[in-house]
Amino acid sequence: GDSVTQMEGPVTLSEEAFLTINCTYTATGYPSLFWYVQYPGEGLQLLLKATKADDKGSNKGFEATYRKETTSFHLEKGSVQVSDSAVYFCALTFYNQGGKLIFGQGTELSVKP
Amino acid sequence: EAEVAQSPRYKITEKSQAVAFWCDPISGHATLYWYRQILGQGPELLVQFQDESVVDDSQLPKDRFSAERLKGVDSTLKIQPAELGDSAMYLCASSPELGQRAYEQYFGPGTRLTVT
Numbered sequence: 001g002d003s004v005t006q007m008e009g010p011v012t013l014s015e016e017a018f019l020t021i022n023c024t025y026t027a028t029g030y031p032s033l034f035w036y037v038q039y040p041g042e043g044l045q046l047l048l049k050a051t052k053a054d055d056k057g058s059n060k061g062f063e064a065t066y067r068k069e070t071t072s073f074h075l076e077k078g079s080v081q082v083s084d085s086a087v088y089f090c091a092l093t094f095y096n097q098g099g100k101l102i103f104g105q106g107t108e109l110s111v112k113p
Numbered sequence: 114e115a116e117v118a119q120s121p122r123y124k125i126t127e128k129s130q131a132v133a134f135w136c137d138p139i140s141g142h143a144t145l146y147w148y149r150q151i152l153g154q155g156p157e158l159l160v161q162f163q164d165e166s167v168v169d170d171s172q173l174p175k176d177r178f179s180a181e182r183l184k185g186v187d188s189t190l191k192i193q194p195a196e197l198g199d200s201a202m203y204l205c206a207s208s209p210e211l212g213q214r215a216y217e218q219y220f221g222p223g224t225r226l227t228v229t
Contacts, residue, residue, distance in 0.1 A: 043204060043220035089155050098168050103155030
């Protein structure tokens, strides 16, 4: 079945460091891809999305490019802040199948001052 | 900005008791989702509604879980009887059906259930 795999955490970085969180997917067809963020004690928030190959989603300094050839959607940020500490989830969906999200297991990011 | 509301935020119940969670989606959102998130894992869909109709409940343990959205607005998820393995965060999400943000899901804060 369709699935999403993320790099294991926790990831610990110093403030202003470069961030990469790897995400790969397995799917029959071409899904839409998302990154969601979950801050402590809160629900999930959509961070960015890409709906077709080579699309780049971006928001709040975060970027991810939909790579069909490597079935990947890696999340990057050039300079992380303490406020970016959260759990990040990669997810996919097929809109013609009702739009349910299939999530990866999440990657916890901790940014130290 | 409109938000998805859920209550209660926290619930502690004993094994074999009944428990219910409530969700009020963003006004006008036709699609409503219930997800279960076990600690350290990503959310998994339990049930999806389009208006008042169930469109996907393939992962809902129907022997103990039930869900309804009677007027196509708010929704209730019930567990009876609760088991220790049901301890998790229960997330509700809603999405519009049309427009530029069609199918983008907006999540509520969740209900953290602990079964003792």
